[in-house]
Amino acid sequence: MFGFGLIKTWRELNAKGIMGINRRNADYVLKYNKRSLYPVVDDKILTKERAIAAGINVPEMYGIISTEKEIEKLDQIIGNRTDFVIKPAMGAGGDGILVIADRFEDRYKTVSGKIISHEEIEYQISSILTGLYSLGGSRDRALIEYRVTPDPLFKSISYEGVPDIRVIVLMGYPIMAMLRLPTRQSGGKANLHQGAIGVGVDLATGITLQGTWLNNKISKHPDTSNAVAGVQLPDWDGFMTLSAGCYELCGLGYIGVDMVLDQDQGPLILELNARPGLNIQIANNAGLTLRAHAVEHHIAELKRQGKTESVEERVRFSQAMFASIPT
Numbered sequence: 001m002f003g004f005g006l007i008k009t010w011r012e013l014n015a016k017g018i019m020g021i022n023r024r025n026a027d028y029v030l031k032y033n034k035r036s037l038y039p040v041v042d043d044k045i046l047t048k049e050r051a052i053a054a055g056i057n058v059p060e061m062y063g064i065i066s067t068e069k070e071i072e073k074l075d076q077i078i079g080n081r082t083d084f085v086i087k088p089a090m091g092a093g094g095d096g097i098l099v100i101a102d103r104f105e106d107r108y109k110t111v112s113g114k115i116i117s118h119e120e121i122e123y124q125i126s127s128i129l130t131g132l133y134s135l136g137g138s139r140d141r142a143l144i145e146y147r148v149t150p151d152p153l154f155k156s157i158s159y160e161g162v163p164d165i166r167v168i169v170l171m172g173y174p175i176m177a178m179l180r181l182p183t184r185q186s187g188g189k190a191n192l193h194q195g196a197i198g199v200g201v202d203l204a205t206g207i208t209l210q211g212t213w214l215n216n217k218i219s220k221h222p223d224t225s226n227a228v229a230g231v232q233l234p235d236w237d238g239f240m241t242l243s244a245g246c247y248e249l250c251g252l253g254y255i256g257v258d259m260v261l262d263q264d265q266g267p268l269i270l271e272l273n274a275r276p277g278l279n280i281q282i283a284n285n286a287g288l289t290l291r292a293h294a295v296e297h298h299i300a301e302l303k304r305q306g307k308t309e310s311v312e313e314r315v316r317f318s319q320a321m322f323a324s325i326p327t
Contacts, residue, residue: 017287032253041272060146088133089141094191096133159223161188172247175291177201200284204323206236212282
């Protein structure tokens, strides 16, 4: 009886096109992502430098610290700035990121309100350099950059921190999107594994759908009690165009593009991910596999016709094909 139930569940998931980690790795990550190109997305500094060279908007980079000796440059890099972000260049999952929101006399205030000393910031940078937060534990670099100020739109549906938008892109075609909202439990970070909320987004309109929190479906933010569905994200076509253009930026065929909406600078790219997570499917109540197959079929048809599509044409295809909200 138990075994039959599992088979039935698997069949239902398969029919819905739900992508599991094995399929993601074998059919998409390994197939479309050349290993030689991984440094472009695994190293946030390389990603940022590529984006700047391509004229793509990213948070301003204030400085880089590569060695213990260079920690002496911290005061020079920070200058008179009252807020900034320090992050590991090769970190993952939001670990190791320190967000300074203000100064308090000769100390600093983090986004969560904690007061820390200059020495504690130096210790954090030293930990980053040792590879404490890097992929594989290898030596790392610390990046000091502009702190994004979220658009006021998010105040009612987010707890501190900076909400971000992830778009899964296959061969330059956006196939699924999710808004990630910080919570008290996530410590103000937009990371699902640390307790942030994932909210599906309609690719055609930029209107938010249902939410998922700790792998459970939700309708309200646990800290603000406001509904997370039905919110119109500003400049949605801008986000779609940014994400689609990242295919040319990094050369990887299957990526997660993480972006933010700054109140002054508009859409900005934070980072790229060569192994994007799968919780986005729960937030959208839809499977990645069926959408990926549709894109692959479309590309094959274009190839037979000897055609290619521009970024704008790829966006239009995705918005028409994967709309979640009936027009």
